[in-house]
Each structure stands twice: as C-alpha cells, then as structure tokens.
Amino acid sequence: MRALLSVMNVLGYLLMVSSLTYLLPIICALIYQDGTLFTFVISLIACLAVGSAITLATHKYRTELKARDGFILVTLSWVLISAIATVPLMLHSHMSFTDAFFEMMSGLTTTGATVMVGLDTLAPSINLWRHAISWLGGMGIIVLAVAILPMLGVGGMQLFRAEVPGPIKDAKLTARIADTAAVLWVIYLVLTLACIIGLWLAGMSWFDAICHAFVALSLSGFSTRDASVGAFDSPIIEAVLIFFMVLAALNFATHFTVWRDRSLKAYWRDTEARGVFAVLFFSCIGCAAYLWFNDVYASFWTALRFVSFNLVSIATDCGFVNTDYALWPTFVPFWMLFLSSITASSGSTGGGIKMIRTLILVRQSGRELTRLLHPAMAAPVTVGGMIIPNSVVVAILGFIFLYFMSIVAMTFLLIFGGLDFISALTAVIACINNAGPGLGVVGPATNYGSLTDFETWVLSFTMLLGRLEVFSLLILFTPMFWRK
Amino acid sequence: MRALLSVMNVLGYLLMVSSLTYLLPIICALIYQDGTLFTFVISLIACLAVGSAITLATHKYRTELKARDGFILVTLSWVLISAIATVPLMLHSHMSFTDAFFEMMSGLTTTGATVMVGLDTLAPSINLWRHAISWLGGMGIIVLAVAILPMLGVGGMQLFRAEVPGPIKDAKLTARIADTAAVLWVIYLVLTLACIIGLWLAGMSWFDAICHAFVALSLSGFSTRDASVGAFDSPIIEAVLIFFMVLAALNFATHFTVWRDRSLKAYWRDTEARGVFAVLFFSCIGCAAYLWFNDVYASFWTALRFVSFNLVSIATDCGFVNTDYALWPTFVPFWMLFLSSITASSGSTGGGIKMIRTLILVRQSGRELTRLLHPAMAAPVTVGGMIIPNSVVVAILGFIFLYFMSIVAMTFLLIFGGLDFISALTAVIACINNAGPGLGVVGPATNYGSLTDFETWVLSFTMLLGRLEVFSLLILFTPMFWRK
Numbered sequence: 028m029r030a031l032l033s034v035m036n037v038l039g040y041l042l043m044v045s046s047l048t049y050l051l052p053i054i055c056a057l058i059y060q061d062g063t064l065f066t067f068v069i070s071l072i073a074c075l076a077v078g079s080a081i082t083l084a085t086h087k088y089r090t091e092l093k094a095r096d097g098f099i100l101v102t103l104s105w106v107l108i109s110a111i112a113t114v115p116l117m118l119h120s121h122m123s124f125t126d127a128f129f130e131m132m133s134g135l136t137t138t139g140a141t142v143m144v145g146l147d148t149l150a151p152s153i154n155l156w157r158h159a160i161s162w163l164g165g166m167g168i169i170v171l172a173v174a175i176l177p178m179l180g181v182g183g184m185q186l187f188r189a190e191v192p193g194p195i196k197d198a199k200l201t202a203r204i205a206d207t208a209a210v211l212w213v214i215y216l217v218l219t220l221a222c223i224i225g226l227w228l229a230g231m232s233w234f235d236a237i238c239h240a241f242v243a244l245s246l247s248g249f250s251t252r253d254a255s256v257g258a259f260d261s262p263i264i265e266a267v268l269i270f271f272m273v274l275a276a277l278n279f280a281t282h283f284t285v286w287r288d289r290s291l292k293a294y295w296r297d298t299e300a301r302g303v304f305a306v307l308f309f310s311c312i313g314c315a316a317y318l319w320f321n322d323v324y325a326s327f328w329t330a331l332r333f334v335s336f337n338l339v340s341i342a343t344d345c346g347f348v349n350t351d352y353a354l355w356p357t358f359v360p361f362w363m364l365f366l367s368s369i370t371a372s373s374g375s376t377g378g379g380i381k382m383i384r385t386l387i388l389v390r391q392s393g394r395e396l397t398r399l400l401h402p403a404m405a406a407p408v409t410v411g412g413m414i415i416p417n418s419v420v421v422a423i424l425g426f427i428f429l430y431f432m433s434i435v436a437m438t439f440l441l442i443f444g445g446l447d448f449i450s451a452l453t454a455v456i457a458c459i460n461n462a463g464p465g466l467g468v469v470g471p472a473t474n475y476g477s478l479t480d481f482e483t484w485v486l487s488f489t490m491l492l493g494r495l496e497v498f499s500l501l502i503l504f505t506p507m508f509w510r511k
Numbered sequence: 512m513r514a515l516l517s518v519m520n521v522l523g524y525l526l527m528v529s530s531l532t533y534l535l536p537i538i539c540a541l542i543y544q545d546g547t548l549f550t551f552v553i554s555l556i557a558c559l560a561v562g563s564a565i566t567l568a569t570h571k572y573r574t575e576l577k578a579r580d581g582f583i584l585v586t587l588s589w590v591l592i593s594a595i596a597t598v599p600l601m602l603h604s605h606m607s608f609t610d611a612f613f614e615m616m617s618g619l620t621t622t623g624a625t626v627m628v629g630l631d632t633l634a635p636s637i638n639l640w641r642h643a644i645s646w647l648g649g650m651g652i653i654v655l656a657v658a659i660l661p662m663l664g665v666g667g668m669q670l671f672r673a674e675v676p677g678p679i680k681d682a683k684l685t686a687r688i689a690d691t692a693a694v695l696w697v698i699y700l701v702l703t704l705a706c707i708i709g710l711w712l713a714g715m716s717w718f719d720a721i722c723h724a725f726v727a728l729s730l731s732g733f734s735t736r737d738a739s740v741g742a743f744d745s746p747i748i749e750a751v752l753i754f755f756m757v758l759a760a761l762n763f764a765t766h767f768t769v770w771r772d773r774s775l776k777a778y779w780r781d782t783e784a785r786g787v788f789a790v791l792f793f794s795c796i797g798c799a800a801y802l803w804f805n806d807v808y809a810s811f812w813t814a815l816r817f818v819s820f821n822l823v824s825i826a827t828d829c830g831f832v833n834t835d836y837a838l839w840p841t842f843v844p845f846w847m848l849f850l851s852s853i854t855a856s857s858g859s860t861g862g863g864i865k866m867i868r869t870l871i872l873v874r875q876s877g878r879e880l881t882r883l884l885h886p887a888m889a890a891p892v893t894v895g896g897m898i899i900p901n902s903v904v905v906a907i908l909g910f911i912f913l914y915f916m917s918i919v920a921m922t923f924l925l926i927f928g929g930l931d932f933i934s935a936l937t938a939v940i941a942c943i944n945n946a947g948p949g950l951g952v953v954g955p956a957t958n959y960g961s962l963t964d965f966e967t968w969v970l971s972f973t974m975l976l977g978r979l980e981v982f983s984l985l986i987l988f989t990p991m992f993w994r995k
C-alpha cells in the first residue's frame with residue numbers, strides 16, 4: 028500500500044508534465060478557431076488538477092522507487108494518461124468513454140487503430156490531439172524500452188542494459204531514467220522536426236505535415252484522413268514517410284551512437300538494424316513480384332510502390348495505408364501482419380517481439396538442432412558477436428511463449444463473444460504489435476468503429492499488453508505480486 | 512554413406528515385417544470376395560521383394576546403429592512404408608500417386624485425413640487396408656514416442672527416458688527398442704481387442720468394429736463411412752469410442768504400470784493423465800454450455816453428447832466426427848483445434864506438443880513472472896514432483912517455437928499457393944497435430960480431396976513433420992547433418 032502511494036506520487040508528476048501536451052491543441056484552436064478552445068482549456072485544467080491533487084495527497088510518501096514499483100508505475104501511467112486524455116473527445120465529439128478510451132489508448136500505445144470516422148472534416152485541434160497523444164506515447168515507449176524494461180528484466184532484455192547511453196553506474200533509478208530520457212528525446216524531437224520539413228517539402232500542408240510526422244516517428248499511424256496516406260496519392264510523400272518509419276523502427280540508442288560518432292557506421296554494426304533492413308528489402312521485392320505475377324498490378328514498379336509503403340508501414344508497426352491491401356491475394360497481407368510481429372528493433376517505437384528476440388530465437392533453434400547431433404558440444408547462442416547467457420535465452424523463449432499465448436487467449440475471447448475468426452485473429456495481432464489495421468471487419472479500408480463495447484475493451488487491453496511487453500502487465504494479475 | 516547403408520539394412524527388415532500387414536486385407540478379400548485379392552497379393556509380393564532386396568544388398572553393412580542414424584531411419588521408415596502402401600490404392604482404386612501417398616501417409620502418421628469419397632461403397636479390403644496401415648502407424652508411434660525420440664533427445668523428452676518400461680541399462684540400442692516395443696505392443700493389441708468387442712457389443716458389425724477399433728487406438732480417425740461415426744448415430748458406440756480414444760491419448764508406459772501393478776492408481780499418479788482428464792472434462796462441460804446458451808441445441812444433454820464426442824475426438828487427435836461442427840459458433844471448433852495441439856500425452860498415439868510440454872510451459876511462465884519480482888530466487892520448474900533441468904526447459908521452449916514456426920511457415924506456403932487463410936491454417940494445424948479434419952474446405956463435412964497436388968504434398972510433409980516431432984525431420988535438412 029505504501030509502495031502504491033509512492034508510485035502515485037510519481038504518477039501525479041507525470042500527469043502534470045503530460046498536461047503540457049494540451050498546449051498543442053490549444054494553440055491549434057487559437058489559430059483555426061475550430062470551437063475547441065474551451066474544451067481543451069477545461070481538459071488541461073482537469074489534467075493538471077488531478078495530477079497536483081495526487082502529488083499533494085501522496086507528498087509524504089515521496090521516496091526512491093524500487094524496481095518492483097516500476098511495474099505498477101508503467102501500467103498506471105498508460106491507463107491514467109489515456110483515461111484523462113478522453114476528456115476532449117467526450118466533451119467535443121460526444122464519444123462514449125469506451126470508444127474515447129480505446130482511441131486514446133490506441134494513440135498512447137502508438138497502435139493507431141481508430142474508431143472515429145469523418146477524420147477529414149474533424150476539428151483540426153481534435154485531430155492534432157490524437158496525433159499529439161501518439162507522439163507523447165512514442166516518448167514514453169522509448170524510455171520504457173531503452174531504460175525501464177531492461178532494468179526490470181522483462182522478456183530477456185536485461186542483457187541490453189549496458190547499451191543505454193548516458194551515465195548508468197551508481198546512479199539512482201529515477202535519475203538514471205531521466206538522463207537517458209533527455210538524450211533520447213532530443214533525438215526523437217530532431218527526427219520529428221526533420222520529418223515535418225520533409226513532408227512539407229513533399230507537398231503536405233504544415234498541419235498535415237506536423238500530424239503525420241508525429242505519428243510516423245512514434246509509429247502510431249493515425250491520420251488526419253479516413254483514407255490515411257492514400258488521400259494524398261503522392262509517391263514522394265510516401266517515400267519520405269518510408270524513410271522516417273524505418274528510422275523509427277531502429278533502436279534510438281543506435282541513433283544516439285550515430286549522432287555521437289558523427290558516422291553512419293553504427294547502423295551497420297547494429298545487428299538488429301541489419302535484420303530490419305534485410306527483412307524489409309527482401310519482403311518488398313518478393314511481395315511486389317508476387318502481386319505482379321498475380322496480375323494485381325500491371326507493372327512491377329507500381330506493385331513495388333504500393334507494397335513498399337503498406338508493407339513497411341505494417342512491418343514497422345506504423346499502420347499507415349495508401350490502398351485497400353485486403354483485396355490483394357491473401358498471402359501478402361498476412362505476410363505483412365507476420366512481419367509486424369518480428370521486425371521492429373528493441374528500443375524503437377515499434378512493437379511485437381522485436382528483431383533482437385527474433386534473431387536470438389533463430390540462433391537458438393539452430394543450436395537445438397546441433398545439440399541433437401552433438402550433445403556434448405557446448406555452443407552458446409551468439410548474436411552480433413555477443414554471447415547470450417542461457418538464462419536470457421530462457422527468458423526470451425518464455426516471452427515468446429506468453430506473447431503467442433496472449434494472441435491465442437485474446438482471439439478466443441473475441442470469437443467467444445461472436446466475432447468472426449479472421450477479424451478476431453488479425454485485430455489481436457495488429458493490436459498486440461501496436462501496428463494498427465487488421466483484416467476482415469477491422470481491415471485497412473474500414474476501422475475499429477464497428478466493434479462492440481466488449482470487443483473494444485478486449486482490444487484496449489491487448490494494445491496495452493503488447494506495449495508493456497506482456498510481462499509487465501500480466502505480473503500485476505498474479506497474487507504473488509500483491510503478497511506482503 | 513556407410514551409415515545410410517546400415518540404416519537401409521534395418522529398413523529392409525522393417526519393410527519385410529510390415530508386409531505382414533498385407534495379410535489382413537488378403538483375408539478380408541477371401542471372405543468378402545470383393546475383387547481385391549490379386550491386388551493385395553501383388554502388393555504383398557512387391558513389399559516383400561523391395562524389403563528383401565534392400566536387406567540383401569546392404570547385408571555387409573549390417574551393424575549397430577548410432578543415435579544419429581535414428582533420424583534417417585525414422586524418416587525413411589515413414590516415407591518408404593507409405594510409398595509402398597500406395598500400390599493397392601493405385602492398382603485397385605486408380606488413385607494418383609500424390610493422392611494415394613497422402614492417404615497412406617495420413618494413415619501411417621495416424622492423421623486420418625482422407626482424400627477419398629464413397630467410402631461406404633468401397634471394397635471392404637481397401638477400407639480395411641486404410642485402417643490397418645493406421646494401426647501399424649500406431650505401433651510405430653508408440654515405440655517412436657516412448658523409446659526412440661527420448662533416446663535421440665528430441666524436444667526435451669530425454670528427461671523421460673527413465674520411465675520406459677523394460678530393461679534399459681547397458682542394453683544395446685536395437686535390443687533396447689525391441690524389448691520396450693514388445694511390452695507396449697501387447698498392451699496396444701489387448702486394448703484394440705477390447706475395443707473391437709466393445710464396439711461389436713454396442714451394435715457395430717464385426718467388420719466396422721475391427722476397422723474403427725484399429726483407428727481409435729491409433730488415434731488415426733479414418734472411417735468406413737463418408738459421414739464418419741455420424742453414420743451410426745448411436746450414443747453407445749460414441750461412448751465406447753470416447754473411452755478408448757482417451758485411453759489411447761494416455762502414455763502407454765502408464766498403461767504398462769497399471770497392468771504390472773494391477774492398480775488404476777498409476778493413472779492418477781501420472782501428471783499428464785490428470786492434465787488430459789481435466790482439460791477434456793472442463794472443455795466438454797464449458798463448450799456444451801456455450802452451445803446450449805447459443806441455442807444450437809435445445810437441451811444441454813444433447814449439446815453434451817455432440818460436444819463430448821467431437822471435442823474428445825479432435826482434442827485427442829483422433830478425428831472422428833458425428834456432426835458438422837463447423838456450423839457451430841466459431842469459438843467451439845477453434846477451441847477443439849487448439850486442444851488438438853496440447854492435449855495428448857507423450858508416449859500416446861496422439862500428436863501435437865503433448866500435455867507434458869504444455870504443463871512445463873505453464874510452470875515455466877510462472878517462474879519467469881517470479882523471476883521478475885525476485886531475481887535471486889532460484890525456483891526450478893517442477894512437474895509432478897520432478898525437477899526439470901534448465902536444459903530441458905530450453906529444449907522444450909525451442910521445440911514449441913519450431914512447432915509454431917512450422918505452422919506459420921506451412922500456412923504461408925498454402926496461402927502463397929492461393930488457398931484461403933482459414934482452410935490453410937486449420938489444415939496445417941490438423942495435419943501437424945495428426946488430428947484429421949480442419950475447417951473451411953477441409954472441414955468435418957468435407958475432406959482433403961478438393962486440394963491441389965501442391966497443397967496435398969505440403970500437407971503430406973506437414974503430417975510427417977508433426978509425427979516426427981518436427982526436429983527429427985528438420986534436422987535432415989541441415990547441412991550439418993550430412994557433414995562428415
């Protein structure tokens with residue numbers, strides 16, 4: 028109980044800091060005069076008030092957090108910030124709390140699945156709000172993935188603690204996280220600015236450029252248009268977005284190294300980055316050829332344009348679309364969803380099991396085969412020249428198992444409620460990977476608006492499950508966690 | 512090369528021994544005068560001739576086999592016996608080699624997926640042949656699962672070597688396998704005879720009783736009727752079959768202990784058996800209630816009758832059906848397919864990842880959660896009071912990963928070829944688990960006859976992959992295996 032109060036204290040601060048995000052739609056409302064000013068001012072005040080109230084009420088419990096408290100903190104952060112962020116949607120757009128919470132959780136987990144239609148005619152400030160919450164979620168996940176989860180030892184990532192930039196040794200938990208965060212957020216901000224300028228040069232309005240840059244770098248994939256990026260029908264805009272989506276799917280610690288060394292070599296030395304490039308390159312070529320052979324597109328190059336954009340977008344867990352790829356032969360959309368599970372790097376804003384775990388699993392499978400033939404041969408798993416201890420391999424295999432079982436369990440929950448199998452399975456995969464669009468009734472040409480309240484809540488939970496790497500959320504449901 | 516020739520020598524003997532199976536349809540042809548006598552005599556001679564030729568040609572390479580040779584032996588046994596068993600189907604029923612090979616591989620791997628229609632009017636000897644090959648496959652898998660795979664250390668089963676009945680210490684490889692086999696086959700034979708009598712008492716003809724007992728104990732699930740067990744429409748027959756399907760899904764080493772101790776306590780002491788009972792019991796009650804609430808059946812008891820038979824049949828990987836359960840709400844058929852992956856015991860004739868691995872995985876997931884909270888706490892995984900070494904946990908997790916990836920890869924291969932997703936996924940799951948019917952175009956009311964040759968070969972491979980526990984087959988495709 029005492030620990031919970033200490034966590035609430037930090038959470039109150041986080042709410043107060045996150046209330047800065049409300050300034051963006053407020054500025055937007057002043058410029059566009061879209062009638063949302065009052066809504067966002069009220070919302071800002073509400074957020075600040077809740078934050079300060081919590082902080083003040085728990086002031087005397089302020090203390091250094093233990094690693095264990097981190098699990099409560101991350102879960103409550105995502106839940107509370109999403110819950111409070113629903114206020115503008117409920118006030119202005121009259122959405123139900125269920126839908127508004129899904130939309131905000133989708134933004135904050137950078138899933139980018141939407142239940143809203145008529146985006147093209149929505150008040151600009153409300154659109155910006157969805158994108159700003161995504162951008163905030165991207166900031167959160169970078170720190171979570173690079174600093175917090177490795178420290179908590181979630182899913183075998185403890186190995187990669189040492190790669191975190193900034194002073195680590197002997198620093199206190201919160202100070203350590205703050206230092207790391209500051210460095211990575213500067214990189215995130217600079218890349219976002221570069222993307223805004225790139226999109227504007229490619230022909231977007233400043234408003235669209237800002238919104239789409241926010242969700243390209245956070246790999247959220249919301250859009251200001253119902254037709255997503257397809258509404259712009261511009262290969263140049265697509266190229267700019269592909270470039271920044273791939274950057275966002277790499278480890279931000281690697282971007283830091285590139286910036287520190289003033290050399291691109293770090294990308295090549297990063298085993299994960301090589302994996303991401305290889306998977307995306309060969310998948311794009313292969314799938315484009317497949318569509319061309321199947322006469323979906325008359326020319327290979329047209330096929331390559333559409334495959335590159337949609338495949339990179341889904342594989343990196345961004346979720347922009349520029350055509351209804353659900354109409355393509357089944358193989359390609361399912362391959363894209365499969366890639367959404369394995370492609371993004373650790374320490375990126377993407378989701379899924381992450382490239383590093385994929386690589387370790389492939390090596391581990393090879394080792395199991397070797398062990399069958401040469402039981403005595405001690406062959407440790409190595410990735411990028413680094414020996415992976417057995418305990419980490421076990422943790423990673425355990426993570427994958429829980430990840431797979433979560434997909435199975437959530438899919439069963441949805442079909443238990445009556446949803447058809449393909450919609451259920453693909454919605455769960457798209458949500459747990461924080462990718463966005465699925466297939467069936469939640470396909471690229473539609474959205475999550477047709478789902479029942481039950482289905483909406485299940486998927487809100489699934490998005491959070493994926494974002495917090497399964498373990499961090501599930502552990503709160505064990506009796507063990509709350510004992511003593 | 513020398514090793515391969517030694518393996519061929521054993522294989523020749525196996526072919527000669529397996530040619531005894533041809534005596535069953537020959538006797539049947541004499542009784543029923545169904546015009547297949549000549550076909551089966553020719554086939555018997557062919558099988559004997561190939562077997563003796565191989566044995567004689569490799570006579571001077573006869574030697575004790577090494578563990579490594581076991582992988583070639585098991586794969587070649589299943590492939591060659593299936594290939595030669597196609598002769599009667601091609602001669603009498605004029606089936607293509609692709610279809611006949613699928614049918615025989617389906618029998619020998621005890622998958623029970625069929626490409627044949629008009630079973631009700633088929634020559635009795637041909638029907639008996641399909642069932643006899645399944646029964647032979649059941650004999651093969653018991654020895655494979657109880658004696659050979661644990662010895663080869665496949666998928667973490669090395670731990671359970673010690674449970675094998677019969678003299679183990681200091682015995683040579685082949686002698687050890689032969690001793691174990693003899694004991695287990697007597698149990699298999701006795702249970703089959705009991706099942707034949709049970710089915711006859713329940714009202715089947717002797718012919719149908721023999722055929723269905725063969726495939727109940729081997730959990731193959733072929734039938735002499737297109738409508739499978741639904742053609743008999745008898746709750747008593749269904750009850751008898753449920754009883755023997757559950758027995759066949761338990762470890763035959765446990766049956767041995769029960770017989771030796773003259774006490775049923777061994778079933779209760781067997782952690783896996785308890786798991787099987789629990790999973791089947793609660794799933795039947797739950798799914799029957801679900802169908803009743805969804806108004807699929809007017810009474811709970813009717814729902815329970817149909818759920819019990821079809822669910823137990825699919826979960827144990829037998830594959831009998833008595834109604835078109837594909838018409839039920841999606842949740843139930845998919846739950847049945849999910850159970851087909853996890854329910855059957857090790858050392859049974861069922862397939863999938865096996866109950867013991869399921870249990871170890873559940874414990875291991877719990878341990879990972881504990882480890883996050885108490886990193887220093889050394890909590891080994893235990894199942895049934897036995898401590899599972901970490902190396903075994905890693906091997907089991909590795910097995911599950913390869914098993915899942917095989918499902919993913921084979922599903923992609925099928926949808927790459929143009930099959931719809933649900934048919935592809937469920938066909939692969941049903942085949943890799945050696946369960947039988949899937950959904951979609953391979954559902955319980957149809958069969959695998961509509962598939963293209965490409966799809967048929969992919970699924971023949973998938974059945975073998977599942978039967979040989981993935982590793983034993985995949986290892987043959989590594990360059991490492993063939994080096995030196």
Ligand SMILES: [K+]
Pocket residue numbers: 137138139140246247248344345346461462463
């Ligand atoms: K996304």
Ligand SMILES: [K+]
Pocket residue numbers: 621622623624730731732828829830945946947
């Ligand atoms: K079967």
